[in-house]
Amino acid sequence: MLDLEAILLSLKLAFWTLVLLLPFGIWVGYSLVRAGACKGWIEALLALPLVLPPTVLGYYLLVGLGGGSIFGIPLVFSFFGILLASLLINLPFAIQPIQRAFEAINPEIREAAQVSGLTAWQTFRLIELPLAWRGITSAAVLTFAHTLGEFGVVLMVGGAIPGETKTVSIAIYDKVQSFDTSGAGLLSLLLLGISLLAIALSYGVLGTRKSRDR
């Protein structure tokens, strides 16, 4: 049977990760284009979740946050805990495509905006943000899809509490463990569908826009 509770929880987690991480990703991605000497170090640090095994990140979060709380809500084995973990592990997916998009803007375009009398904020809002929108959409799709599929770090920090921390990926694992292969298959099919849609969005829709925007 379809585990609706897990699906809704996964969607809630992906939604909040996206809402919190995307503005941050735009700010960091934009700032990194102009960053000075320490740019390489910051980039390396932000890319760490790409190579770090999720269980390792989960372990450090578990040890580091264990017993800690925000506004009385415990940070481990809670939705807040897995949200925090999800924000961290998604940093490179949210920042890198946006940074690349801002980097791809011809510096002369920015200068043209400056000599046209635009303020820095107007240049960002009217010129740079619209030109970087493909990178931003791609970051959003990647972050959303990646959050839905995240397993290791969520399990380490959140465990598998139904309705609180048991996301679709963990539900699939649980179902296989309890020999409910058809339930696991159904949920897997759902994640496969979402992943395909995400890929189609970032390659198909964005691809056709590309030729017009160039």
Add this chain to the structure above:
Amino acid sequence: MLKITIAQKLPMPLQVSLECLSGELHALVGPSGSGKTSVLRTIAGLRNPSTGHIECDEKLWFAGNDLRGVSIALSPAKRSCGFLFQQYALFPHLSALENVCIPLQNTGLNTGQKKSTALEWLDRMGIANLASRMPIELSGGQQQRVALARALARQPKILLLDEPFSAVDTPTRQSLYKTLAELRTDLHIPILLVTHDLREADLLADRITVIDEGISLQTASPQALFQKPRNSRVAELVGISNIFEGVFNAGNLTWDGFNKQFNVLDKGKIPPGTPVAWVIPPEGLSLHSESGATRIKSTVEHISTLGQIAVIQLHINGSEHKISWEASAAEVRRLSLDIGKATYLEIDEKKIHIMPLRPINDPRRFRG
């Protein structure tokens, strides 16, 4: 009026001063990498020099020096420069009309007024019918007109043009010449044009500033520049082919490597025995079939005919010197010139222009 004096050592040496009057089209000419575009970018405020003074219509845009640092440096947005980029730099996500609306953002106009003003500018550039096109749907020449409309929409105090003719075909270029000529009389603002094409500068500009390796060498009208280059480097850069060296001694010029002297007037500024460079413009040369007291025996070494124009290279007998002479094909026939044939060259002393061997701001200029 625009007045600038800028100097810096890094990232590339620059030492430029020039003035551009309202309604004047002033060309900045020099070889690639000579710092022409850097000068334009400095005026626009896209980069700042270490020392300098930039003033437009008696308003200070930049002031600074090495000792006290920068005291005034207005941002590009506050300088009121129309800047036409070499590659146009149109905003690719905006239509032609929206591109021209961008400089009107902070003018206090409402959306409707902005659109009608932008449309007026596009109309003035003859492309109002293309207002809704995206930049990618426009030809190079059309893109340039949109970029020009965008540069002018804010009614700037000066117009800066960075190599506007380098990437367009001949018909587009011709129509742009016409547009520029019209704008010049209509706008009455200083227009600074960067180009590496001297013929173009000669054709369009009221005055030309020659820049080489970041240093402004001479500012003069095109005619004065070709007839009286300030030094041998300017002569070389403006494409004068007959440049020679000699020694100047109180009104008397001795040609190096050839036993010939000329009486040349100067302002008495050159110390006796000074090695100098000298040039002779084409109108100071004539060829004759008979010898004469002041005529120099030469041999025709090479004739290249280009349509109705022939360039004749002569070898001055008894020396290593070669001199080139431009004439009509008819003149070549009249003198029955042919390779290897002897002829007699007359150099009009009054047309000789002598100058220091080195640039004017080089302290060694008269020491050879």
